Amino acid sequence: MNPDVARAIPEMVESGLLPAGEAERLLRVARGELVSVFWELRALLYVGVLMITAGVGLLVKENLDRIGPVAVAAGIGLAAAAALAWVARTAPPFSWRESWGEAPSPNLAFDYVLLLGVLLAAADLAYVEVHFTPLGAAWPWHLLIVSVFTGLAAFRFDSRVVFSLSLSTFAAWRGISASGLGGDLFWERAGDALPWNAIACGALFALLGFGLKRTGRKAHFEPMAVTLGWLLILGGLALKLESAAWAAALLLTGAGLAAGAYRFRRFPLFAFGVIAAYAALSRLAIYGLHEDLLGCAWFFVTPLLMIAGLILAQRRMKEPL
Amino acid sequence: MSPDAARADRNASIRAAARAWREAGAIDEAALAAVEAACPDDRRRVGPVFRVLLFVFTLIAVSGACGFIWTLLGNPSDAVNAALALAGMAWRWGYPLYAGAAVAALLGSFTVVPGGRLAWIALPLILAPFLIRGAESFRLPPSLRASCAAALGVALAGLYVAVNVASYDQAWLEVWNQNRSAGPGSEGWRALVWTATAVVPVACLAIGLSTRRYVFLIVGAGTTVASLITLRFYVHLAPLWAILTLSGALLAGLVVVLRRHLDSSPGKERGGFTAEPLFEDLARGRMLEAGAAVLSLSPEARPVHEEPRFSGGGGSFGGGGSSSEF
Numbered sequence: 001m002n003p004d005v006a007r008a009i010p011e012m013v014e015s016g017l018l019p020a021g022e023a024e025r026l027l028r029v030a031r032g033e034l035v036s037v038f039w040e041l042r043a044l045l046y047v048g049v050l051m052i053t054a055g056v057g058l059l060v061k062e063n064l065d066r067i068g069p070v071a072v073a074a075g076i077g078l079a080a081a082a083a084l085a086w087v088a089r090t091a092p093p094f095s096w097r098e099s100w101g102e103a104p105s106p107n108l109a110f111d112y113v114l115l116l117g118v119l120l121a122a123a124d125l126a127y128v129e130v131h132f133t134p135l136g137a138a139w140p141w142h143l144l145i146v147s148v149f150t151g152l153a154a155f156r157f158d159s160r161v162v163f164s165l166s167l168s169t170f171a172a173w174r175g176i177s178a179s180g181l182g183g184d185l186f187w188e189r190a191g192d193a194l195p196w197n198a199i200a201c202g203a204l205f206a207l208l209g210f211g212l213k214r215t216g217r218k219a220h221f222e223p224m225a226v227t228l229g230w231l232l233i234l235g236g237l238a239l240k241l242e243s244a245a246w247a248a249a250l251l252l253t254g255a256g257l258a259a260g261a262y263r264f265r266r267f268p269l270f271a272f273g274v275i276a277a278y279a280a281l282s283r284l285a286i287y288g289l290h291e292d293l294l295g296c297a298w299f300f301v302t303p304l305l306m307i308a309g310l311i312l313a314q315r316r317m318k319e320p321l
Numbered sequence: 322m323s324p325d326a327a328r329a330d331r332n333a334s335i336r337a338a339a340r341a342w343r344e345a346g347a348i349d350e351a352a353l354a355a356v357e358a359a360c361p362d363d364r365r366r367v368g369p370v371f372r373v374l375l376f377v378f379t380l381i382a383v384s385g386a387c388g389f390i391w392t393l394l395g396n397p398s399d400a401v402n403a404a405l406a407l408a409g410m411a412w413r414w415g416y417p418l419y420a421g422a423a424v425a426a427l428l429g430s431f432t433v434v435p436g437g438r439l440a441w442i443a444l445p446l447i448l449a450p451f452l453i454r455g456a457e458s459f460r461l462p463p464s465l466r467a468s469c470a471a472a473l474g475v476a477l478a479g480l481y482v483a484v485n486v487a488s489y490d491q492a493w494l495e496v497w498n499q500n501r502s503a504g505p506g507s508e509g510w511r512a513l514v515w516t517a518t519a520v521v522p523v524a525c526l527a528i529g530l531s532t533r534r535y536v537f538l539i540v541g542a543g544t545t546v547a548s549l550i551t552l553r554f555y556v557h558l559a560p561l562w563a564i565l566t567l568s569g570a571l572l573a574g575l576v577v578v579l580r581r582h583l584d585s586s587p588g589k590e591r592g593g594f595t596a597e598p599l600f601e602d603l604a605r606g607r608m609l610e611a612g613a614a615v616l617s618l619s620p621e622a623r624p625v626h627e628e629p630r631f632s633g634g635g636g637s638f639g640g641g642g643s644s645s646e647f
Contacts, residue, residue, distance in 0.1 A: 051569025
C-alpha cells in the first residue's frame, strides 16, 4: 500500500492525467485493497520442487536394498520423462528470442515442472552412473553430460532457472561449487588447480554471455552468464587471498570490473567489483598492521571513505545506481 | 528526514508508481510525462545496488567502530551502540535495511543479559502496533514507512525465535549469557512455548490474509515452515523422505489449486488477492529466481586435486541439482 499514491490518483484523474477507467484498479492497489501473490506462489512452487527432489533422493538412499537399482532407475526416469513430456507438449515453438517476452508464463507450473523434470533426469543419470558405472573411470563426466542436457533444455524451453543450473553444473564438473564459493573463500585452503579452474570457467561464462548478446540469440540469458562468470573469476582469485600477489590481482581485477561496469551501467557487476577490490585492499593492508586497534581503525575509517567515494560516483551519474 | 527530503521522497514514490503503470500499459507516455512534471523530484535517488553497497560498508564501519571502542574501553555494549547508530541512520535517510538491522542489533543486545528471552518476546509485542501504524501512516514519507515495515518483519521474526520450542529447549538465546541457569525450564513454560510455536505462525498468517499486509504474510509463511520443521524434529510421524516428498507434492498441488481458484473468479481476484502480477518488474524477479537456483540447487563439485578415477561408490546423486550421496 502507498498512501501518497492513493492520495495522488484522484487528483490525477481530476486534472486529466489519468484515465478514469484505469484509476479504480490503480487506486485499489495503492490502498492495499488488491494484492498480488504472483511471486509468492512461484516461490512456494519452487520450495515444493526442492522438497520433492530432496525426498526422492532420501527415498532412494534409505530404501535402495528393498527397491532395487533397476526399479529405482526406472522409477526416477519415468517421473522425469512424464514431467518433460508435459513441458514439451505445453511449450511454445522454439525461438531464439524470449518466448514469454515480459509477460508471465501462460501456465504457473510450467517453469517448475520443467525444473523438476530436469532435476529428476539429472538425478537418474547420476544414479545410473553410480550403480551401473557405464562411464567407468570417467565418472565425473556425467556432470558435463548433465550440464549439456540442462543447457539444451534451457535453450529449448527458454528457462533462465534451468540455464543457471546448466552453468553451475558445468562449474561443478570443473570442481567448483557455485553455491559454495563464499564458504571456500573463508574456510578452505584451495589447491592450485581450483582457482585456475574457477577463473577459466568464469571467463568462459562471461564470453558465452557476450556471444549471446552479440548474436541476439537468447540475449536475455546474458546477465546470468556474465554475472556468474564474474563471480567465479573474482571468487577464484579470492581463493588464494593469503598470497599477496593474488590479493593484488584481485584488487586490480575488482577495480577494473567496477570501472567497466560503472561505464556500462552494469550495477550488480559494479557492486561485485567494489567489494572484491575492497576485500583485496583490506587483505593487503591488514597483513601489515599488527595491532588490533589499527585493524579496528582500518575497518572504521576505510568504509566511511568508501561510502564517500560511492556517493561521489553516484552523483556523477544521471540515473540511480 | 528534512521536510524537503520528505516531499521529494513522496514525489519519487508517485513517479515510480507511474513508471510501473507505464510499463504495464496502464497509462501512455504522455500521461507518464505529465505525472513526472507534476511531481518533481530534485534528489539524486540511490538505486537498490547502491543501497546494498552503502549498507555493507556501513555495517563494516559500525563493526569497526564497536571493535575500536571495545578494544579501547572494554565496553561490552556493542550491540546497543550498533542498534542506536543504525536506527539513527534509518530515521535520517529512510533506508529499510538499516531499520531491520537496528531491530536485530537491539534484540541481539538482550542475549547477554538475564531474562533476555522475555525481552525478545515483550519488545516485538510492544513495538508491533507502533510499527504497523508507522508502516501505513501518511504522516511518514514512503522510505520511513518502508523502514517501519522492515523493522516490523525483523521484530516478528525475533518474537517467533523466542517462542519456538527448539530455541527454548536448546537455549539459543542464552548461549552468550554467562549467568544463565542450567537445564530446561519448567513444564509449564514448555507447554506455553509449544503452544506459541503453533499459534504465532497461524496468527501472523491470519492477520496477513485478513488485512492483506505483506509483512505478516511473509513472516507467517516462513514461520509456518519453521514450525513444521520443528514438529518433525520432535515428532517422527513418518520417514523424512515421505514427509518431504508428500509435503512438496501437497505444496505444489495447493499452489496450483490456489492459482486456479483465484483465476476462476471475475477479474481474476478473490478477497483482494490476485495471482496476476501487478505492475512488477518481471525481468528482475526472474533473475532473482535464477540466482536462487544457483544457490540452492548447484550440485556438489567433483574433487579436482586428484585425477578422475573410478571408485565403486564415487560420484554423487545429482548434477543440476540434488546432491545427496547414495
